[in-house]
Amino acid sequence: xxxxxxxxxxxxxxxxxxxxxLTFEARPGLITALLGAPGSGKTTALRLMLELEPGRGVTYxxxxxxxKVAHPAREVGTxxxxxxxxxxxxxxxxxxxxxxxxxxxxxxxxxxxxxxxLDGLGDQRLGALSLGMDRRLGLAAALLGDPHxxxxxxxxxxxxxxxxxxxxxLLRGHAQHGGTVLCTFAxxxxxxxxxxxxxxxxxxxxxxxxxxxxxxxTRLRPRVAVATPHAARLGSLVTREARAARxxxxxxxxxxxxxxxxxxxxxxxxxxxxxxxxxxxxxTEEVGDTGPTPPGPRPAPAGAPAEPTxxxxxxxxxxxxxxxxxxxxxxxxxxxxxxxxxxxxxxxVRTTYLLAGAVLVGSVALAVVLGRAGHTPLPHLAAAWPxxxxxxxxxxxxxxxxxxxxxEEYRYPALAADRGTVPRRLGLLLAKxxxxxxAALLLAVLTVALDAQALRLVYGGDLVRIPxxxxxxxxxxxxxxVGCAWAGLLAAGIFRATTAGLxxxxxxxxxxxxxxxxxxxxxxxxxxxxxxxxxxxxAWLRWPHLLDNGLAAALHLLARxxxxxxxxxxxxxxCAYVLTSLRARAxx
Numbered sequence: 001x002x003x004x005x006x007x008x009x010x011x012x013x014x015x016x017x018x019x020x021x022l023t024f025e026a027r028p029g030l031i032t033a034l035l036g037a038p039g040s041g042k043t044t045a046l047r048l049m050l051e052l053e054p055g056r057g058v059t060y061x062x063x064x065x066x067x068k069v070a071h072p073a074r075e076v077g078t079x080x081x082x083x084x085x086x087x088x089x090x091x092x093x094x095x096x097x098x099x100x101x102x103x104x105x106x107x108x109x110x111x112x113x114x115x116x117x118l119d120g121l122g123d124q125r126l127g128a129l130s131l132g133m134d135r136r137l138g139l140a141a142a143l144l145g146d147p148h149x150x151x152x153x154x155x156x157x158x159x160x161x162x163x164x165x166x167x168x169x170l171l172r173g174h175a176q177h178g179g180t181v182l183c184t185f186a187x188x189x190x191x192x193x194x195x196x197x198x199x200x201x202x203x204x205x206x207x208x209x210x211x212x213x214x215x216x217x218t219r220l221r222p223r224v225a226v227a228t229p230h231a232a233r234l235g236s237l238v239t240r241e242a243r244a245a246r247x248x249x250x251x252x253x254x255x256x257x258x259x260x261x262x263x264x265x266x267x268x269x270x271x272x273x274x275x276x277x278x279x280x281x282x283x284t285e286e287v288g289d290t291g292p293t294p295p296g297p298r299p300a301p302a303g304a305p306a307e308p309t310x311x312x313x314x315x316x317x318x319x320x321x322x323x324x325x326x327x328x329x330x331x332x333x334x335x336x337x338x339x340x341x342x343x344x345x346x347x348x349v350r351t352t353y354l355l356a357g358a359v360l361v362g363s364v365a366l367a368v369v370l371g372r373a374g375h376t377p378l379p380h381l382a383a384a385w386p387x388x389x390x391x392x393x394x395x396x397x398x399x400x401x402x403x404x405x406x407x408e409e410y411r412y413p414a415l416a417a418d419r420g421t422v423p424r425r426l427g428l429l430l431a432k433x434x435x436x437x438x439a440a441l442l443l444a445v446l447t448v449a450l451d452a453q454a455l456r457l458v459y460g461g462d463l464v465r466i467p468x469x470x471x472x473x474x475x476x477x478x479x480x481x482v483g484c485a486w487a488g489l490l491a492a493g494i495f496r497a498t499t500a501g502l503x504x505x506x507x508x509x510x511x512x513x514x515x516x517x518x519x520x521x522x523x524x525x526x527x528x529x530x531x532x533x534x535x536x537x538x539a540w541l542r543w544p545h546l547l548d549n550g551l552a553a554a555l556h557l558l559a560r561x562x563x564x565x566x567x568x569x570x571x572x573x574x575c576a577y578v579l580t581s582l583r584a585r586a587x588x
Contacts, residue, residue: 087127403501
């Protein structure tokens with residue numbers, strides 16, 4: 001059972017809250033409709049239930065709030081608008097990514113593709129999906145963890161009648177297997193036709209909580225819809241004849257040429273128009289919406305009512321319930337889940353491969369050109385780093401990959417409707433740092449290897465030789481690429497934009513390095529030589545002498561302007577990221 005108690009959103013400036021003290025419940029085995037006009041607070045209410053929106057109140061999912069549920073994806077599945085995913089990602093890749101979020105094996109993606117009828121579209125790109133296919137994919141993502149509760153925000157909006165029939169059949173099957181289904185609706189007739197219980201809100205407040213039959217009886221009334229150029233005349237004639245016959249008839253003028261007549265039939269209105277020679281363009285019987293039910297005492301909960309099949313259109317059968325496939329065992333909650341998610345995010349789009357290919361091709365071309373000049377030092381030659389560029393291609397490419405790690409997270413928020421399965425702060429940050437560092441190191445190694453082979457092929461083996469200080473050069477090269485990747489990642493995480501990450505990467509060589517050079521060149525600057533030996537003297541523990549060499553190499557790298565500038569920039573960005581995260585948590 002879902003119980004929403006006192007949901008109230010945080011008001012913006014001087015405006016009232018979008019949701020104000022909303023309390024209702026959705027029972028298992030039923031489809032509950034949250035009905036309201038556009039702007040009534042339906043979507044905000046769902047976001048409050050999922051703890052995605054700041055506010056007051058609590059929502060219990062089978063007696064527990066969502067942040068206390070061990071496996072949220074097994075408790076609630078959501079569909080809030082379009083599927084959040086990179087347009088270049090495939091349908092199968094998106095579901096596997098969401099499997100890492102939900103903590104279920106990747107094989108679950110194939111099962112859900114079959115359930116929602118997307119078996120043959122696994123390799124289709126998200127950007128090429130139609131609206132109906134996008135909704136099917138969204139339902140597949142919501143059902144990955146076999147949740148007990150489904151929260152769906154107008155899932156049938158814009159779909160064809162055939163797609164609607166399939167969608168509501170799937171939801172009916174979920175409810176008949178004991179699940180709880182809560183959908184938002186803007187059309188009262190659609191809510192009465194599909195749902196077992198209708199919760200009506202207006203201005204963020206509860207207006208009525210009714211059984212679907214009671215809702216249809218009190219709010220939906222049969223009417224005769226008339227289109228005529230003489231609407232005012234026909235309306236007055238129908239009212240006069242009904243008063244003479246002592247019948248209760250209500251005539252409502254929709255606009256200058258349309259009428260809605262309640263309490264009569266098409267035959268009676270048509271005969272009145274015929275007798276008085278009034279031209280009629282349209283005459284049909286409909287089910288009309290009489291507006292929200294006036295506020296009143298909340299009715300006592302009732303048992304599961306029968307489906308209101310009398311509101312189904314003629315010659316339309318109720319959708320067939322769909323079976324729910326058995327779910328495979330959940331994966332344990334380990335630190336590998338964010339890492340698995342980040343690897344699938346990085347490798348699931350072509351951007352990563354295209355960027356790496358461009359960096360490698362550009363590095364080889366630059367290395368060949370620099371080798372022909374004949375005056376470039378060997379380290380810069382192997383890294384394809386001309387003096388005119390602030391960064392070599394590999395370091396800049398690593399920075400771009402780092403910036404995309406958080407930039408794409410905010411632009412295509414795959415975790416937007418999730419709460420608590422993949423940690424959004426520490427766990428996800430560590431996974432992104434580890435994966436971006438691995439990608440940067442791989443790019444650095446491939447760049448040097450390909451540049452060396454290209455130089456050997458073009459100019460012979462005399463130009464390429466291993467220098468005696470290659471360990472320190474390798475460490476410096478690795479530190480540069482990893483530092484650029486982390487700088488782009490942290491800046492994009494702070495400012496929530498890829499461009500901010502790229503700006504931070506370029507700011508290090510352009511702005512920070514000159515400042516550090518001036519500081520290190522000052523007359524009062526002192527050397528830290530001999531620090532490892534002094535640390536050994538004051539430390540309680542004794543470590544191997546090999547660590548002294550490693551510490552000395554690290555200090556040597558930090559003593560260089562580039563290393564000091566990167567270290568300073570990363571410390572500042574990391575502190576800013578922590579402060580930003582703490583501030584966001586304090587708002588909650």
